[in-house]
Amino acid sequence: MPSQQDPRHPSAPRPPKPSLAARAGRISHAVDDARLAAEAVLGSSPLVGLSQPQIIDALRRLVLLMARSPLTVARIEASLALEQGRILLGLSRLAPRADDVRFADPVWQRSRYYRRVMQAYLAWSNSLDALLHALPGSDRDKARAGFLVHQIVAMAAPTNFPGGHPEFPRRLWATRGGSLLTGLTNLLTDLRDNGGLPRQVDAKAFEVGRNLAATPGAVVFRNTVCEVIQYAPVTEIVNALPVLILPPQINKYYIIDLAPGRSFIEHAVKQGQQVFCVSWRNPTAAQRDWGLETYVSAAQAALEAVLEITGSESTHLVAACAGGMTAAVLAACLQAQGRGRQVRSLSLLVTILDTRARTLVGLFADERTVRQALEQSRQRGVLDGREMARAFAWLRPDDLIWRFHTNNYVLGRSPPAFDILFWNNDNTRLPAQFHADLLQIFRGNPLRRSGGMKILGQTIDLNSVTCPVFVVAGESDHITPWEACYRSAALLGGRKRFLLCAAGHIQSIVTPPRAGRGTYREHRDTSLPAEQWLQRAQIHKGSWWNEWLDWVNAQSRKRSAAPVSLGSERHTVLEAAPGRYVHQL
Numbered sequence: 001m002p003s004q005q006d007p008r009h010p011s012a013p014r015p016p017k018p019s020l021a022a023r024a025g026r027i028s029h030a031v032d033d034a035r036l037a038a039e040a041v042l043g044s045s046p047l048v049g050l051s052q053p054q055i056i057d058a059l060r061r062l063v064l065l066m067a068r069s070p071l072t073v074a075r076i077e078a079s080l081a082l083e084q085g086r087i088l089l090g091l092s093r094l095a096p097r098a099d100d101v102r103f104a105d106p107v108w109q110r111s112r113y114y115r116r117v118m119q120a121y122l123a124w125s126n127s128l129d130a131l132l133h134a135l136p137g138s139d140r141d142k143a144r145a146g147f148l149v150h151q152i153v154a155m156a157a158p159t160n161f162p163g164g165h166p167e168f169p170r171r172l173w174a175t176r177g178g179s180l181l182t183g184l185t186n187l188l189t190d191l192r193d194n195g196g197l198p199r200q201v202d203a204k205a206f207e208v209g210r211n212l213a214a215t216p217g218a219v220v221f222r223n224t225v226c227e228v229i230q231y232a233p234v235t236e237i238v239n240a241l242p243v244l245i246l247p248p249q250i251n252k253y254y255i256i257d258l259a260p261g262r263s264f265i266e267h268a269v270k271q272g273q274q275v276f277c278v279s280w281r282n283p284t285a286a287q288r289d290w291g292l293e294t295y296v297s298a299a300q301a302a303l304e305a306v307l308e309i310t311g312s313e314s315t316h317l318v319a320a321c322a323g324g325m326t327a328a329v330l331a332a333c334l335q336a337q338g339r340g341r342q343v344r345s346l347s348l349l350v351t352i353l354d355t356r357a358r359t360l361v362g363l364f365a366d367e368r369t370v371r372q373a374l375e376q377s378r379q380r381g382v383l384d385g386r387e388m389a390r391a392f393a394w395l396r397p398d399d400l401i402w403r404f405h406t407n408n409y410v411l412g413r414s415p416p417a418f419d420i421l422f423w424n425n426d427n428t429r430l431p432a433q434f435h436a437d438l439l440q441i442f443r444g445n446p447l448r449r450s451g452g453m454k455i456l457g458q459t460i461d462l463n464s465v466t467c468p469v470f471v472v473a474g475e476s477d478h479i480t481p482w483e484a485c486y487r488s489a490a491l492l493g494g495r496k497r498f499l500l501c502a503a504g505h506i507q508s509i510v511t512p513p514r515a516g517r518g519t520y521r522e523h524r525d526t527s528l529p530a531e532q533w534l535q536r537a538q539i540h541k542g543s544w545w546n547e548w549l550d551w552v553n554a555q556s557r558k559r560s561a562a563p564v565s566l567g568s569e570r571h572t573v574l575e576a577a578p579g580r581y582v583h584q585l
């Protein structure tokens with residue numbers, strides 16, 4: 001059904017016809033903005049993609065909304081003009097947010113020139129935000145327009161240009177022009193080798209198996225879908241029940257085993273846990289038919305191998321993001337098979353099971369774009385990881401695009417050496433069938449209904465999963481919003497703990513315990529609506545890692561002597577960690 005705001009709808013009111021000059025200027029600006037937005041936002045929905053016609057249509061709707069609200073537009077323009085006048089006279093009190101690192105340099109306050117440049121930008125971006133909130137229209141149309149406007153606002157920041165960054169002349173003088181040459185070299189290199197996006201990380205600083213994914217262990221199981229790594233104990237006594245980690249199928253497993261001191265696996269092993277981790281194979285077009293059922297079956301095989309090696313009857317299952325969806329379905333499948341006791345507890349990190357929440361990931365999804373995305377992945381056999389990485393980057397342009405544009409090009413520096421960013425650029429692919437399954441889950445939300453899905457011949461009912469559940473979400477997570485993670489936990493039948501980290505998607509996983517670092521919120525009553533839970537939740541300092549260790553130890557108090565060797569007679573050591581699959585390109 002067409003929107004009432006659509007001028008093609010016969011009942012839609014027609015705006016007054018503007019003058020020829022006004023129409024020409026408006027069309028020119030709209031086309032320029034559309035072209036800029038199309039170049040910046042293309043592919044912004046990682047599972048669906050985004051076409052240039054969609055972007056232009058969203059901007060066209062914004063222009064039409066503005067034309068229908070001339071008094072609102074005039075009021076905001078007048079307010080902007082007044083503020084610009086105060087800026088020129090040095091009377092403006094506009095200031096950036098305290099957490100806006102772009103304007104952290106004291107020069108932005110000391111220098112009249114740079115203070116006026118900053119305030120002019122803030123006034124303009126604030127006026128656009130006010131305009132979006134004031135215009136009538138559907139929430140979806142306004143959200144789309146807001147997303148695209150945010151791309152343009154982020155791109156127009158003065159720090160993205162030599163004349164607007166106070167450190168540019170200092171760097172130019174200190175390096176005797178070397179920063180300008182380095183910046184140009186970085187730009188040309190990225191245009192040639194990185195699809196025109198600024199490199200986020202100095203890849204030479206890291207090597208998988210040396211200073212990433214370096215926790216000692218061995219591959220003790222391998223099939224065509226995954227490997228299982230068993231980590232060498234460092235304590236004489238260990239928790240009798242093993243921990244099995246299912247990482248997301250997007251990117252490599254070692255987000256759970258980053259650099260020493262920042263590795264969740266390393267920390268858990270040092271605290272006396274028997275840790276096993278799945279390493280997914282990087283699929284090619286030959287594996288186009290792998291779907292959710294394939295991954296659930298492989299996860300069940302991995303779990304059975306872990307139980308055989310340890311001689312245990314159950315395991316603590318930990319999973320993140322898409323791996324969390326796999327783990328929850330596996331737990332429900334085992335319950336239907338009469339093997340529910342094999343999962344002693346379930347821990348879900350930044351995981352969505354209830355897909356009703358609107359996210360930026362699905363903002364531009366409609367029937368046509370979904371069909372196009374599915375057809376493209378069917379033809380290729382996979383959804384390419386590089387395309388997903390670019391898409392995720394445009395969801396956070398300030399942090400993942402323009403920050404590095406400024407560093408690499410404007411200031412002529414090398415990209416930073418940061419383990420998370422190295423992992424983020426170590427892309428994998430998704431099989432076409434798994435891509436289709438994920439889209440079906442996001443569109444139809446079958447996990448909310450008992451019997452909405454069948455896996456391995458079993459009817460999936462998440463409410464049948466009655467083991468204790470530990471859930472971690474991120475307050476500023478733009479991929480799996482915390483409210484959706486909170487509602488997802490309610491689909492499971494067991495007792496729940498829900499911790500909300502003051503961080504984004506990845507940083508909510510990687511929170512090593514450090515003095516004075518990290519906070520999270522918690523309230524024990526997870527039956528409350530999300531807003532009420534947030535209001536009542538208390539803020540705690542520290543890392544959820546230690547909270548999780550205390551919680552998992554409380555689920556299984558039995559201890560045993562650490563194994564003297566890895567693997568078993570049936571599942572022998574195949575090779576040293578991190579194994580073979582993590583190195584596949």
